[in-house]
Amino acid sequence: MAFLYIDSFVPGASELPGIVDDKNALLKRMKLVMLRISGEPVITSYGYLYPKPPKGLSRSRDQLKSNYKKIWEDVIIAFDWDTYGATANTRTYEVNIGEFFLKKEIPELDLQKVVMHEILHIFLDMPRSMHHPQINKIIKHSLGLKGEPNPFGTD
Numbered sequence: 001m002a003f004l005y006i007d008s009f010v011p012g013a014s015e016l017p018g019i020v021d022d023k024n025a026l027l028k029r030m031k032l033v034m035l036r037i038s039g040e041p042v043i044t045s046y047g048y049l050y051p052k053p054p055k056g057l058s059r060s061r062d063q064l065k066s067n068y069k070k071i072w073e074d075v076i077i078a079f080d081w082d083t084y085g086a087t088a089n090t091r092t093y094e095v096n097i098g099e100f101f102l103k104k105e106i107p108e109l110d111l112q113k114v115v116m117h118e119i120l121h122i123f124l125d126m127p128r129s130m131h132h133p134q135i136n137k138i139i140k141h142s143l144g145l146k147g148e149p150n151p152f153g154t155d
């Protein structure tokens with residue numbers, strides 16, 4: 001079950017009031033985005049667990065790794081101050097969301113595209129240099145998300 005590391009999004013005691021609001025708002029939007037991507041979570045004291053792999057994907061059509069559903073069980077999504085945009089580690093299955101996404105004006109749909117973009121880096125079964133056209137195609141056609149598939153030019 002993919003893990004949304006809630007504590008990483010919860011503001012720390014030493015954080016500035018503006019940041020506290022922004023982090024709380026981002027956490028709220030991350031929960032909505034994950035609900036759209038996977039469905040209802042299992043809520044535990046240390047975070048939210050998402051049993052179902054992302055909806056709308058097909059291993060063969062989308063050229064995903066044969067064990068992508070198994071990989072989903074080890075995906076961790078966390079907020080990270082050392083990340084500016086968003087990153088995916090294809091070895092540890094860790095997705096980091098950085099401070100750029102603390103901007104409240106970022107639409108939920110765009111945040112959903114970014115989270116899926118990073119998850120797809122982990123799932124795709126092809127050389128990294130071929131990932132971006134395929135990720136954009138999946139977001140647009142397989143998932144049917146409207147508008148620009150990569151609104152921030154996420155790497």
Ligand SMILES: [Zn+2]
Binds near residue numbers: 117121132155
């Ligand atoms: Zn990318």
